[in-house]
Amino acid sequence: MLTRLGPVLAIGLLTLPVAFGLAGTVLPAFGYLPALGGKHFSLDPFAVLATEPALFASAGMSLVAGLGTALVSLTVVMLFTAAWVGTPAFRRMERLLSPLLSVPHAAAAFALAFLIAPSGLVARIVSPELTGWQRPPDILIVNDPMGLSMMAGLVVKEIPFLLLMTLAALPQARPVRTRALVASMGYGRVAGFVFGLWPVIYPQIRLPVFAVIAFASSVVDVAAILGPTAPAPLAVRLVGWMSDPDLSMRFLASAGALLQLVVTALAIAIWIGLEKAATGLRDRFAFAGVRLRCDGMVRAGALAMMLTSAAIIFAGLAALALWSVAGLWPFPDAMPASYSLRTWMRALPQLRDPMLTTLAAAFASSAVAVVIAILCLAHEDRMGHAPGRWAFSLIYLPLLVPQVAFLFGLQLLFVLAGVEATMPALMLAHLVFVLPYAYLGLKDPWRAFDRRYDQLAAGLGKRAWLRFLHIRLPMLARPILAVMAVGFAVSVGLYLPTVLIGAGRLTTVTTEAVALASGGNRRVIGVYAFMQMFLPVLGFAVATLVPALIFRRFRDMQY
Amino acid sequence: MKDAGLFIDGVRIALAGREIVSLTRHVAPGAVLTVMGPSGAGKSTLLAFIGGFLDPVFSASGRFFIDGQDISALPAEERHMGILFQDPLLFPHMSVGGNLLFALPAAIRGRTARKRQVEEALQGVDLEGMEARDPATLSGGQKARVALARVLAAHPRALLLDEPFSKLDAALRQQMRELVFAKARERGLPVLLVTHDEADAAAAGGDIVTIGGTE
Numbered sequence: 001m002l003t004r005l006g007p008v009l010a011i012g013l014l015t016l017p018v019a020f021g022l023a024g025t026v027l028p029a030f031g032y033l034p035a036l037g038g039k040h041f042s043l044d045p046f047a048v049l050a051t052e053p054a055l056f057a058s059a060g061m062s063l064v065a066g067l068g069t070a071l072v073s074l075t076v077v078m079l080f081t082a083a084w085v086g087t088p089a090f091r092r093m094e095r096l097l098s099p100l101l102s103v104p105h106a107a108a109a110f111a112l113a114f115l116i117a118p119s120g121l122v123a124r125i126v127s128p129e130l131t132g133w134q135r136p137p138d139i140l141i142v143n144d145p146m147g148l149s150m151m152a153g154l155v156v157k158e159i160p161f162l163l164l165m166t167l168a169a170l171p172q173a174r175p176v177r178t179r180a181l182v183a184s185m186g187y188g189r190v191a192g193f194v195f196g197l198w199p200v201i202y203p204q205i206r207l208p209v210f211a212v213i214a215f216a217s218s219v220v221d222v223a224a225i226l227g228p229t230a231p232a233p234l235a236v237r238l239v240g241w242m243s244d245p246d247l248s249m250r251f252l253a254s255a256g257a258l259l260q261l262v263v264t265a266l267a268i269a270i271w272i273g274l275e276k277a278a279t280g281l282r283d284r285f286a287f288a289g290v291r292l293r294c295d296g297m298v299r300a301g302a303l304a305m306m307l308t309s310a311a312i313i314f315a316g317l318a319a320l321a322l323w324s325v326a327g328l329w330p331f332p333d334a335m336p337a338s339y340s341l342r343t344w345m346r347a348l349p350q351l352r353d354p355m356l357t358t359l360a361a362a363f364a365s366s367a368v369a370v371v372i373a374i375l376c377l378a379h380e381d382r383m384g385h386a387p388g389r390w391a392f393s394l395i396y397l398p399l400l401v402p403q404v405a406f407l408f409g410l411q412l413l414f415v416l417a418g419v420e421a422t423m424p425a426l427m428l429a430h431l432v433f434v435l436p437y438a439y440l441g442l443k444d445p446w447r448a449f450d451r452r453y454d455q456l457a458a459g460l461g462k463r464a465w466l467r468f469l470h471i472r473l474p475m476l477a478r479p480i481l482a483v484m485a486v487g488f489a490v491s492v493g494l495y496l497p498t499v500l501i502g503a504g505r506l507t508t509v510t511t512e513a514v515a516l517a518s519g520g521n522r523r524v525i526g527v528y529a530f531m532q533m534f535l536p537v538l539g540f541a542v543a544t545l546v547p548a549l550i551f552r553r554f555r556d557m558q559y
Numbered sequence: 560m561k562d563a564g565l566f567i568d569g570v571r572i573a574l575a576g577r578e579i580v581s582l583t584r585h586v587a588p589g590a591v592l593t594v595m596g597p598s599g600a601g602k603s604t605l606l607a608f609i610g611g612f613l614d615p616v617f618s619a620s621g622r623f624f625i626d627g628q629d630i631s632a633l634p635a636e637e638r639h640m641g642i643l644f645q646d647p648l649l650f651p652h653m654s655v656g657g658n659l660l661f662a663l664p665a666a667i668r669g670r671t672a673r674k675r676q677v678e679e680a681l682q683g684v685d686l687e688g689m690e691a692r693d694p695a696t697l698s699g700g701q702k703a704r705v706a707l708a709r710v711l712a713a714h715p716r717a718l719l720l721d722e723p724f725s726k727l728d729a730a731l732r733q734q735m736r737e738l739v740f741a742k743a744r745e746r747g748l749p750v751l752l753v754t755h756d757e758a759d760a761a762a763a764g765g766d767i768v769t770i771g772g773t774e
Contacts, residue, residue, distance in 0.1 A: 383615065384614055384615030384616060385615075385616075450648070451612075452644050452646070452648055453648055453650070454612075455607070455610060455612045455635070455642060456642050456644070456648055457661075458610070458611060458612060458634075458635035458636045459610060459635070459638075459639070459640045459641055459642040459710070459713070459715065459719070460641075460661070460662045460709075460710070460713040461636050461637070461639055461664060461713055462636055462661075463636050464636070467636075470661060471650060474652045475650070475651065475652060551652055553654070553693055554651055554652055554653075554654075554693050554694075554695060555693055555695035555696065556651035556693075556694070556695040557651050557652050
């Protein structure tokens with residue numbers, strides 16, 4: 001049966017690139033890479049790595065970024081959900097989720113940079129009236145050595161991701177009933193949630209939290225835009241070594257990638273320790289019967305944090321758009337003195353090829369990912385059960401292994417196979433990262449589909465593929481297209497897979513935008529970052545409008 | 560006369576080793592066999608087994624025949640069992656006419672011939688001229704009648720009814736019962752009805768089997 005292909009393809013795509021990629025990283029790390037003259041195993045690459053200046057600081061920065069980002073974003077999500085679930089404010093926030101999620105990490109990082117830089121929008125709005133600044137102050141806000149702005153940039157993107165995961169886990173915790181129960185015992189809203197609901201929700205979002213740690217501890221694009229530079233976080237330095245014209249640096253880069261793997265694993269291990277401590281603390285409060293009824297401050301604080309994180313992205317994107325059409329814009333004016341389309345006119349011809357590559361890779365990878373996800377879910381229906389815990393965890397594999405650790409090796413394999421910097425290789429690399437989102441996004445709507453429609457159609461004499469084509473596909477058109485739009489947005493935002501597999505010859509709007517970061521031409525960055533967020537928005541618009549148009553005559557097909 | 564109609568031969572369904580249904584019965588064309596029992600007794604599971612979409616968690620054995628043909632090994636779509644559920648389950652992305660056209664066998668060829676069949680099917684349930692309507696705009700009773708017309712349009716060989724009247728209000732319920740059983744008699748279709756409503760069983764007028772009642 002065709003559906004059997006689903007799990008086979010999915011498991012292959014989720015495990016093989018990671019496994020072969022890791023192998024392709026481990027061998028050079030131990031000195032073995034015959035193509036570059038490394039014919040014997042040795043520990044030399046690690047010896048060279050140990051002599052790199054400030055290596056410890058870079059690794060430490062990565063570790064702190066991973067843990068800090070996860071801690072802050074999870075805390076905000078937990079408190080906000082605790083304080084506001086079931087209220088109109090919460091539902092309004094839910095509606096903002098899709099647009100927030102669709103903004104690529106790099107665009108969000110630029111957005112934050114354009115706001116908080118010494119000459120950014122915030123400083124302009126409050127100057128000179130409040131600050132007296134006539135010139136941008138000489139302080140390091142973006143690229144600060146402690147990595148605070150980098151973590152802030154990561155946090156504003158991980159909050160919507162973790163909130164989405166929490167929302168998916170929420171119904172199983174029966175929030176309304178449990179809330180009524182703990183409230184009747186006299187617990188405050190936040191305390192009741194943390195004691196009564198969170199212990200049910202957290203195990204379900206644990207893997208996504210690990211994914212956040214893995215991503216934040218090995219991120220390259222956000223770090224290149226907002227992160228410290230002397231020294232840079234580990235992953236940024238690794239990519240620098242990897243793209244060094246001196247090919248022997250690859251041994252060093254591979255050894256460094258293994259260090260990255262250790263750093264990320266260590267971060268997750270520390271997190272697991274923190275989980276234990278937090279559980280103990282929660283139990284102590286819960287068993288002491290602490291009611292915490294006066295939680296107004298916490299509730300207000302959680303709302304403020306959530307709103308700020310969303311506002312940063314939206315305001316920053318507005319700043320980006322403004323810069324792209326700004327003519328003269330001297331400090332400290334809050335608005336440009338003149339507007340012009342010159343930047344756009346000059347950038348557009350150069351944008352053509354990256355745009356085409358972006359669209360092709362995003363469309364192909366999201367379409368294939370959705371097809372594979374559908375095959376998997378159809379196969380589960382035939383088998384009568386969902387995948388076991390172990391198989392389900394595989395979905396998160398490409399999100400849990402630091403990207404640099406296996407992409408280095410994967411790139412090497414593609415080079416050896418002679419397919420480096422080709423579209424199929426790029427699409428395959430994107431597919432590995434899009435597939436988890438496609439499967440995770442589709443499984444709930446698929447399982448919520450009333451199977452009696454399917455049985456009824458079978459009773460009408462329709463074969464399985466006709467039932468799928470005429471009944472399930474149109475009835476699930478909306479979630480399927482929405483998931484495709486998510487996959488599209490994920491692909492548009494992918495930086496490292498594109499840089500490494502595209503090898504500088506295949507570029508997308510994201511790789512081009514990040515490459516501009518060091519140049520500091522705000523108008524051009526504005527154009528590229530704007531396109532970066534515009535493409536996903538376009539995807540969501542198509543995914544919303546197409547089914548609305550096709551099914552405009554049918555009331556139950558409107559949502 | 561064992562050949563004509565639906566013959567259920569030694570059907571046993573078990574869940575985790577515990578037998579929940581065991582049945583051997585013959586349903587003559589136009590007759591109704593009513594299966595009664597409390598909810599969760601396995602009534603719907605029996606229908607699912609005969610319809611061909613039993614959840615793999617159940618283990619089942621036994622055979623069933625339509626007009627002497629063993630259909631127990633056929634896939635669901637080749638059994639031609641017309642099913643009516645509690646809910647009308649009209650396809651929300653098709654018009655009323657589209658729902659019926661989808662149900663009509665492909666063997667009826669030609670646009671005009673198919674359209675005429677749809678017209679007649681709608682007339683048969685007093686809904687003539689409703690082809691272009693969006694199912695969402697129909698009343699509950701109208702939806703139930705479209706669902707009946709749809710299931711009949713597919714030329715089923717038997718009807719499987721899964722508490723199809725339980726969600727209708729009292730007046731409508733009596734009307735629908737009469738309509739469904741009249742249509743089945745008119746076409747000589749054996750009917751398997753599962754319900755927990757005594758009035759359904761009385762209206763059906765045929766044999767009654769009770770399952771799972773001992774617990």
